[in-house]
Amino acid sequence: VNADKINQCHTDEKIKKIVNESGIINADGASVVLASKFLGTPVPERVAGxxxxxxxxxxxxxxxxxxxxxxxxxxxxxxxxxxxxxDYPNLIVIGHRNGYFSEEDEQAIQEDIREKNPDFVFIGITSPKKEYIIQKFMDSGVNSVFM
Structure with missing residues (x-):
């Protein structure tokens, strides 16, 4: 999380729930690390996404x-x-899709990811749309690690 995501959590209950239920949350910003120290629950360090x-x-x-x-x-x-x-000559890229799609396309994208069953799915979509998509895909049984 970064400062913007924390602010989103204060105004969007759905995002707050998604963040709170995430398996791993990294402090992606110096302000988050500083705030954690100020609040008495310091995180070890900043880990940029x-x-x-x-x-x-x-x-x-x-x-x-x-x-x-x-x-x-x-x-x-x-x-x-x-x-x-x-840079990664042995990297196994089993699929890719641009981030421009309609709601009607979501099901096909979800099925493509489910069928290919990648270990990691790296998502380059703006927040909070990214979090909503990840949650939807995970709820439908996609078992990859999303980032």
Whole structure:
């Protein structure tokens, strides 16, 4: 979480529930770390989402875990895939989808992810839409780790 997500939790009960039920929550911002110290429950350190993603990609590259990328504009997604292919030559990318879709497309995307069953799904969609999608997919039985 970052400061913006904490603010969303104060105004959106659905987001608050999703965050509170998350398996892992990282402090993605210095303000969150500072606030945790001020409130008497300090977190060890800031862990930026991009840093965690890079660690998970490196781990997947080494251990053979499969990944699925979901989000961003199509051309950005394609450029990212080229960079990842270069930087993580053993990375198993079993699927990808841009982040521009209608509500009618959600079911097909969900089925694609469920059928391919990736170990990790990396989502590049704005909040809070990202959290709603993850929750919907998990509630439907998609068993991947979402980030």
């Amino acid at each position: 991009i840093d965690l993603m890079q660690c998970l990609l490196e781990l997947s590259n080494k251990k053979g875990y499969s990944v699925y990328f979901f989000g961003a504009k199509e051309e950005v997604l394609q450029d990212m895939l080229k960079v990842f292919k270069r």
